[in-house]
Structure formats: C-alpha cells, structure tokens
Amino acid sequence: xxxxxxxxxxxxxxxxxxxxxxxxxxxxxxxxxxxxxxxxxxxxxxxxxxxxxxxxxxxxxxxxxxxxxxxxxxxxxxxxxxxxxxxxxxxxxxxxxxxxxxxxxxxxxxxxxxxxxxxxxxxxxxxxxxxxxxxxxxxxxxxxxxxxxxxxxxxxxxxxxxxxxxxxxxxxxxxxxxxxxxxxxxxxxxxxxxxxxxxxxxxxxxxxxxxxxxxxxxxxxxxxxxxxxxxxxxxxxxxxxxxxxxxxxxxxxxxxxxxxxxxxxxxxxxxxxxxxxxxxxxxxxxxxxxxxxxxxxxxxxxxxxxxxxxxxxxxxxxxxxxxxxxxxx
Amino acid sequence: xxxxxxxxxxxxxxxxxxxxxxxxxxxxxxxxxxxxxxxxxxxxxxxxxxxxxxxxxxxxxxxxxxxxxxxxxxxxxxxxxxxxxxxxxxxxxxxxxxxxxxxxxxxxxxxxxxxxxxxxxxxxxxxxxxxxxxxxxxxxxxxxxxxxxxxxxxxxxxxxxxxxxxxxxxxxxxxxxxxxxxxxxxxxxxxxxxxxxxxxxxxxxxxxxxxxxxxxxxxxxxxxxxxxxxxxxxxxxxxxx
Amino acid sequence: xxxxxxxxxxxxxxxxxxxxxxxxxxxxxxxxxxxxxxxxxxxxxxxxxxxxxxxxxxxxxxxxxxxxxxxxxxxxxxxxxxxxxxxxxxxxxxxxxxxxxxxxxxxxxxxxxxxxxxxxxxxxxxxxxxxxxxxxxxxxxxxxxxxxxxxxxxxxxxxxxxxxxxxxxxxxxxxxxxxxxxxxxxxxxxxxxxxxxxxxxxxxxxxxxxxxxxxxxxxxxxxxxxxxxxxxxxxxxxxxxxxxxxxxxxxxxxxxxxxxxxxxxxxxxxxxxxxxxxxxxxxxxxxxxxxxxxxxxx
Numbered sequence: 001x002x003x004x005x006x007x008x009x010x011x012x013x014x015x016x017x018x019x020x021x022x023x024x025x026x027x028x029x030x031x032x033x034x035x036x037x038x039x040x041x042x043x044x045x046x047x048x049x050x051x052x053x054x055x056x057x058x059x060x061x062x063x064x065x066x067x068x069x070x071x072x073x074x075x076x077x078x079x080x081x082x083x084x085x086x087x088x089x090x091x092x093x094x095x096x097x098x099x100x101x102x103x104x105x106x107x108x109x110x111x112x113x114x115x116x117x118x119x120x121x122x123x124x125x126x127x128x129x130x131x132x133x134x135x136x137x138x139x140x141x142x143x144x145x146x147x148x149x150x151x152x153x154x155x156x157x158x159x160x161x162x163x164x165x166x167x168x169x170x171x172x173x174x175x176x177x178x179x180x181x182x183x184x185x186x187x188x189x190x191x192x193x194x195x196x197x198x199x200x201x202x203x204x205x206x207x208x209x210x211x212x213x214x215x216x217x218x219x220x221x222x223x224x225x226x227x228x229x230x231x232x233x234x235x236x237x238x239x240x241x242x243x244x245x246x247x248x249x250x251x252x253x254x255x256x257x258x259x260x261x262x263x264x265x266x267x268x269x270x271x272x273x274x275x276x277x278x279x280x281x282x283x284x285x286x287x288x289x290x291x292x293x294x295x296x297x298x299x300x301x302x303x304x305x306x307x308x309x310x311x312x313x314x315x316x317x318x319x320x321x322x323x324x325x326x327x328x329x
Numbered sequence: 330x331x332x333x334x335x336x337x338x339x340x341x342x343x344x345x346x347x348x349x350x351x352x353x354x355x356x357x358x359x360x361x362x363x364x365x366x367x368x369x370x371x372x373x374x375x376x377x378x379x380x381x382x383x384x385x386x387x388x389x390x391x392x393x394x395x396x397x398x399x400x401x402x403x404x405x406x407x408x409x410x411x412x413x414x415x416x417x418x419x420x421x422x423x424x425x426x427x428x429x430x431x432x433x434x435x436x437x438x439x440x441x442x443x444x445x446x447x448x449x450x451x452x453x454x455x456x457x458x459x460x461x462x463x464x465x466x467x468x469x470x471x472x473x474x475x476x477x478x479x480x481x482x483x484x485x486x487x488x489x490x491x492x493x494x495x496x497x498x499x500x501x502x503x504x505x506x507x508x509x510x511x512x513x514x515x516x517x518x519x520x521x522x523x524x525x526x527x528x529x530x531x532x533x534x535x536x537x538x539x540x541x542x543x544x545x546x547x548x549x550x551x552x553x554x555x556x557x558x559x560x561x562x563x564x565x566x567x568x569x570x
Numbered sequence: 571x572x573x574x575x576x577x578x579x580x581x582x583x584x585x586x587x588x589x590x591x592x593x594x595x596x597x598x599x600x601x602x603x604x605x606x607x608x609x610x611x612x613x614x615x616x617x618x619x620x621x622x623x624x625x626x627x628x629x630x631x632x633x634x635x636x637x638x639x640x641x642x643x644x645x646x647x648x649x650x651x652x653x654x655x656x657x658x659x660x661x662x663x664x665x666x667x668x669x670x671x672x673x674x675x676x677x678x679x680x681x682x683x684x685x686x687x688x689x690x691x692x693x694x695x696x697x698x699x700x701x702x703x704x705x706x707x708x709x710x711x712x713x714x715x716x717x718x719x720x721x722x723x724x725x726x727x728x729x730x731x732x733x734x735x736x737x738x739x740x741x742x743x744x745x746x747x748x749x750x751x752x753x754x755x756x757x758x759x760x761x762x763x764x765x766x767x768x769x770x771x772x773x774x775x776x777x778x779x780x781x782x783x784x785x786x787x788x789x790x791x792x793x794x795x796x797x798x799x800x801x802x803x804x805x806x807x808x809x810x811x812x813x814x815x816x817x818x819x820x821x822x823x824x825x826x827x828x829x830x831x832x833x834x835x836x837x838x839x840x841x842x843x844x845x846x847x848x849x850x851x852x853x854x855x856x857x858x859x860x861x862x863x864x865x866x867x868x
Contacts, residue, residue: 124849139849252676256673424746434754
C-alpha cells in the first residue's frame with residue numbers, strides 16, 4: 001500500500017477539524033458571533049481568490065469587488081421570490097418567473113463574474129504594473145456606476161433588501177474549503193508553477209514558452225469566479241445588497257490582506273484574512289463608543305505601509321509553511 | 330592624484346572586482362582595457378561614488394580635497410565637486426534638454442558666472458558643432474556629436490581628473506580619431522585622464538600607461554608603449570601579431 | 571440648444587478643466603521624476619479645501635492672505651508624504667509604491683473623517699467674489715474668473731520655473747536619468763522633494779478653488795477629482811506638464827459637455843464615461859497625446 005503523503009494527512013486534519021468547529025459553533029454561539037465567523041469566512045474566500053489573480057501571476061487587480069458585485073446581484077436576482085420580483089423589479093419575461101435555489105444561483109453568479117473577467121481581461125490584461133491596477137480601478141468604478149443606474153434590474157442606489165437569508169456557516173465553510181483546495185491544486189500544478197514564473201519575470205517566462213497572456217486571463221477569471229461566489233454568499237448573509245458595499249475601500253481591504261499575508265502564499269492570505277476581519281470587528285464597537293470613526297482604517301493603512309517598507313514580501317512571502325508542503329515523511 | 334587600493338566591489342551578489350589596485354598621477358593619460366564584463370565600468374562607477382566598495386580604499390588628491398582623502402564613502406553628488414568628473418558609458422546625454430542646457434548642467438556646481446560663460450565659449454570653439462546646434466535637443470544629435478557633447482559637458486565642470494567610459498563605442502573610425510586627438514589636446518591643457526576602452530589599440534596609443542583588467546583582477550600593467558609589444562596583450566586584445 | 575447654452579457649457583468646462591489641470595500637473599511631475607503614481611495626491615485637494623475654510627472662517631484671514639498660505643501648506647504636506655511614504659519605497663517595484671500611496675490616501679481620508687467628521691461643510695467666499703458677471707449669453711461668478719486667471723498664472727509660473735531656472739533644469743535632468751544627474755552634482759533627494767512640494771502646492775490651491783466653486787466640502791471630496799485628474803494626466807501624457815494641462819482641459823470640457831449636451835438620462839453615467847476613456851487611452855495611446863515613452867525605474 002502506498003504511503004499517504006504527509007501534506008494530504010494534514011489536509012484531512014484541517015478539513016475535519018474545520019467541520020467539527022463549524023458544528024460546535026452553530027450549536028453554541030449566538031447570532032452575532034456566528035455572523036462574524038461567516039464574514040471571516042467570506043473574507044478568506046476573497047483574499048485567497050485575489051491571491052489567485054494577484055499573487056500567483058503578479059497581476060494587480062483592484063476590480064475584485066466589481067466581480068463580487070456581479071456575482072452578488074445575479075445570485076440575489078435569481079433567488080428573489082417571484083412575487084417580490086414583480087413588486088420591485090422590472091425584469092424580462094423569462095427572468096421574472098424564475099426563482100432558483102441557492103446553489104445554482106451561486107454558481108450562475110460566479111460564472112457570470114468569470115465571464116465578465118474574460119471579456120474585460122482580453123483587452124485590459126495587455127497592460128502592466130500600475131497601469132493595469134489603474135485600469136482595474138476604472139473597471140470597478142464603471143461597474144459601480146452601471147449598478148447604481150440600471151434601476152430596473154438592481155433597484156439602483158437603494159439596492160435590494162429582504163433577500164432570503166440563505167447563507168449559513170456550512171455554506172461558507174464549504175466554499176472556503178473549495179477555494180482553498182482549488183488554489184492549492186493550482187499552485188502546485190505545473191500550471192501553477194508557470195503562473196509563479198510569470199510573476200517572477202514575465203520576460204523569462206515568455207521565453208520558456210508559457211502562454212503568458214492566456215495564463216493571465218485565466219487567473220483573472222478564476223479569481224473572479226470565487227469573488228462572485230463570495231458576493232452571493234455575502235448578499236444572502238446580510239440579506240441586502242447595495243452598490244455602496246462594493247467600493248474601493250473593500251478592494252483596498254482585500255489587497256491589504258493579500259499583501260500582508262504575502263502575495264503568492266495561500267496560507268498567508270488565509271491568516272491575514274482572519275486577522276484582518278477580527279481586528280476590524282474589534283475596532284467597530286471601539287469607534288462607536290469613542291465617537292471616533294476612522295481609527296480602524298487608519299490602523300489598517302499604517303500596518304500596510306509599515307509592511308511594505310519593512311517586509312514587502314508579507315508575513316509568509318510566496319511560501320507555504322514547511323509542514324504542509326513536505327511530500328514524504 | 331588617484332590611488333585605488335585593493336578594492337572589492339559587489340553588484341548584487343556578484344563579486345565583480347576582486348582586489349583591484351591602480352593609480353593615476355597628475356597630468357597622465359591612463360587607460361584601462363579588458364574584455365567585456367571584466368569590470369572596467371564598475372571601477373569608474375565606484376570612483377564616481379555610484380557604487381561603494383565593500384573592502385579597500387580609494388584615495389584622491391586634488392586642489393579641492395584637503396590633502397589625500399579616502400573617497401570611497403563619498404556620494405556621487407559630491408565627487409564632482411572634488412574635481413573628478415565622470416563621462417558615463419553610453420554618453421548619458423539628457424536627450425530632452427537642449428545642447429546648451431546639457432553643457433550648462435555640467436557646470437551645475439559652479440558659481441562663477443563669468444568663468445562658466447568663458448568655458449562655454451571655449452568648448453563651442455573646441456566642438457563647433459555644439460555651438461551651431463545649441464538650441465536643439467540632446468537626443469537629436471548623432472552618436473559622434475553626442476560623445477562630443479558628453480565630453481564638453483564634463484569639461485564644463487573644470488575637472489582635474491576626467492574619467493571616460495568607452496568613448497569610442499559605436500562611433501566610426503574617423504570620428505574616433507578626431508575624438509582622441511581632442512582628448513590628447515585636453516590632456517595637454519592640464520586635465521588628467523583615466524580612460525576605459527574597448528578599442529585597445531587606440532587606447533594604448535593615446536595613453537602613457539595602461540592597465541589590463543581580466544574578470545575582476547588586474548592582469549597586467551605598465552607603460553603603454555611596452556604593452557603594445559607584449560605578446561599576451563597582442564594575442565588577446567590586438568588581434569594577433 | 572442655443573449657441574449661448576453651448577458657450578456657457580464651454581466656459582463651465584474650462585473652469586472645471588483649470589482645476590483638473592492644476593492637479594494633473596502634480597501627478598505628471600511626480601510620475602515623471604520617480605515613476606510612481608501618487609494616489610494620495612487627490613487628498614491634498616481635500617486638505618487645501620479644509621485649510622482654506624479654516625483660514626477664512628476660523629481665523630478670519632482676508633482671502634489674498636489665505637491663498638498663499640494654502641500654497642505653502644500644500645507644499646509642506648507634499649514634502650511630508652514624500653519623506654514618510656515615498657522615500658522609503660524608492661527602488662521597490664511599481665505596484666508596491668502604488669499600493670502604498672493608496673494606503674496613504676485612505677489614511678488621509680480617514681484622518682479627515684476622524685478629525686472633521688464626515689459631515690459636509692458649507693464653503694463661503696467673501697461677497698465680492700460671489701458677484702455674477704454677464705458677458706453676452708454667458709454668465710459666471712467673479713470667483714470663477716479668479717479661478718481661471720490664477721490657474722493660468724500658476725501654470726505659467728510653473729512652466730517658467732521648470733524651463734528657465736537651475737532647479738527646473740535639475741528636475742528635468744533627474745526625471746530623465748537619475749544616475750547621470752547625480753554625476754552632475756545634483757542632490758536627488760532635494761530635487762524630488764521640490765517636485766513634490768510644487769505639485770502638492772498646486773493641488774492644495776485646486777482644493778481652494780473646488781470649495782469656492784461647489785460650495786460644499788467633506789473629507790472624501792479629494793478622491794474622485796483626484797482620480798479624474800490622474801485620468802487627465804494620462805490623456806495628456808504622464809510625465810509631461812503641458813500634457814497634464816492639455817489633458818485637464820480636455821477632460822473638464824468633455825465631462826461638462828457630456829452632461830450638458832446629452833439627454834439627462836445619461837448624466838449619471840458621467841463617471842463611467844471618464845473611466846472608460848481612461849481604459850481606452852491606456853490601451854490605444856498609452857503615452858497620451860503629448861507624452862514621451864518612459865522607461866520604468868526598476
């Protein structure tokens with residue numbers, strides 16, 4: 001019988017203990033704490049999916065919340081009960097009679113986000129470095145404007161509320177596991193290695209013959225898919241969705257997580273997402289009680305700048321912790 | 330005037346100069362030849378303060394230094410003020426500045442307006458093409474003209490020691506001859522020259538002494554006239570007999 | 571749609587364009603010398619606006635005294651940002667500098683919220699600046715005229731500084747080739763600092779103008795105009811000061827005409843239009859109209 005590789009054992013351990021944790025959490029914690037854990041999970045999905053786009057290939061996308069919005073809104077419209085649709089939205093015939101269960105709606109939302117990524121990726125991914133970053137920012141703003149003004153479908157700036165509260169911890173947990181699994185598989189496949197090669201030196205990678213452009217588009221689309229899923233999960237957790245939720249500030253938050261964790265490192269993104277969301281939750285009541293709004297953001301920005309100056313590769317760099325990558329004992 | 334004492338220089342993690350020593354007396358023309366990648370440019374950049382040696386010393390004595398000083402830690406911006414001007418590899422012309430501005434920026438650290446105006450006139454006399462093109466941008470000049478501009482710009486700082494990095498690179502033989510006769514003239518007028526060159530024969534003919542650098546170490550040195558007849562030099566750099 | 575209406579729109583576009591141009595110059599100058607996009611530049615507009623409000627209302631200073639003070643304050647803020655955030659980042663990859671400046675931008679916005687609350691404040695200039703002037707079909711307030719005139723004066727002054735002074739020559743040389751500039755004896759740190767100071771001074775004055783033009787200011791006011799001014803700089807060619815001026819006016823005019831000439835249903839899409847233009851220019855004409863090819867500073 002073949003020896004089971006060490007990292008697979010660790011993987012089972014993590015997945016199992018995660019499931020146990022979710023089970024216990026759901027029966028012991030109150031609503032408030034459960035919702036925080038849900039948010040942490042969604043942030044993990046966001047950070048790890050941005051890692052696929054930014055971290056592996058060295059692209060820099062600020063457009064992630066845009067994909068989240070696409071996934072979120074489409075999921076919301078699809079799960080919205082038919083009766084309510086008639087009341088609040090003006091949709092084309094076939095859509096207004098449709099109300100889907102959660103999973104198909106999520107998948108369609110994610111797929112649409114992915115498709116959008118393909119469509120804008122093909123022209124935009126020819127750009128490099130900070131010009132690419134600015135273009136993705138432009139994309140984000142364009143999406144915001146479109147959502148805010150396409151009132152018949154999205155209800156404009158008011159957004160949609162009264163969404164069915166379909167998200168619970170098992171959903172979030174499942175998607176966290178899927179996102180982590182997919183990221184891990186990609187990173188340690190030959191495809192993933194070519195992605196990292198591109199990031200280290202696009203010129204050299206091109207010489208090796210990796211299809212530079214295709215890889216970039218795929219990494220954008222993949223990251224977008226999970227961002228779309230995260231958007232759908234988020235919308236049905238908060239039971240409301242407005243254009244303001246998908247702002248540059250959110251893009252900044254996700255970027256901070258990836259940078260602090262170490263772009264290219266999945267564990268880094270995971271750890272940073274957990275740290276970041278818990279710290280934000282800590283600051284929120286503090287800000288309210290002191291009537292000093294903005295301290296949390298300032299703190300985050302400071303941490304980012306300090307990390308960029310003193311440890312620009314982030315906490316984990318591009319690596320994963322040794323024990324997770326050891327092949328054989 | 331200049332004495333380099335056993336310096337080691339790293340570029341990134343590469344050990345480029347492995348214990349190099351040389352000296353330049355006032356009034357001399359010293360040339361430094363060697364294959365590509367031997368480290369010749371690195372030596373000049375270290376003298377100019379763009380690079381720092383990890384070990385060893387560099388001593389400079391000019392009218393602007395207080396006696397003989399160790400300049401290895403002195404930053405590039407200050408070195409020009411000490412009388413050493415570097416004419417960099419590839420000329421380093423500011424292509425978006427005008428020819429006149431390029432010359433004037435050579436005199437950036439000087440405060441004597443009349444002296445600067447005099448020198449400008451003198452350099453335009455030495456290189457007439459610069460005077461006639463003074464309003465054009467540096468980038469619009471040909472290779473040979475740019476080299477003259479680079480040398481002219483260096484002269485605007487009234488250097489005591491002028492280091493030149495491959496001035497003949499990419500230039501046709503007639504222009505190179507012209508350039509080298511100008512360099513000889515500059516030397517006659519009192520400027521000490523340290524010349525790094527790919528074109529070994531021309532360098533040997535112009536200079537009083539020559540150093541031969543091979544992969545970061547000084548291989549040979551001596552009076553240029555003797556080295557021209559040296560067997561090793563002939564084979565490696567002068568194309569045989 | 572009458573000629574008078576169009577003329578009015580053009581005048582409005584020129585006034586908006588003047589402000590964009592002033593801020594775009596700063597973006598271009600900073601990009602030109604250190605090859606980094608300074609995201610935080612837009613926030614200096616906000617700082618200038620609030621500072622003006624404080625000087626005029628709290629300290630009751632007369633306008634001609636307040637304005638130069640705002641210029642100086644802007645320069646100081648620029649220097650602080652350069653020393654604190656950009657100098658440590660020198661030599662880092664492009665994207666790192668970009669994220670860092672994004673961080674500074676968010677930090678400044680939230681400092682504003684923290685210290686000044688998110689509430690919009692009313693901005694009022696002394697009465698003599700509010701008077702309305704009518705020339706044919708076109709009307710504007712005195713303050714608008716002052717904005718345009720001072721913008722042009724400042725731009726002229728800056729161009730003079732950059733092309734006719736020793737410091738300006740040093741700035742242009744440093745922007746082209748840092749190593750050779752050092753060999754000339756130019757102090758790079760001081761030159762970069764001066765660039766930041768000048769660009770930021772102009773942005774602060776743009777903040778003063780913004781408050782005067784729109785009457786209401788809040789801590790988040792700098793963000794979108796800052797971004798748009800960056801678009802203007804890209805249109806004209808990043809790194810080129812005349813390009814930034816040209817881009818500023820093109821953007822100001824396009825934005826106003828877009829809203830003024832198209833049916834009202836489209837005016838909400840104004841920002842989408844601006845940023846689509848950005849992406850288009852980046853793809854089709856990356857060096858902008860007047861720009862020169864700029865190698866990265868690795």
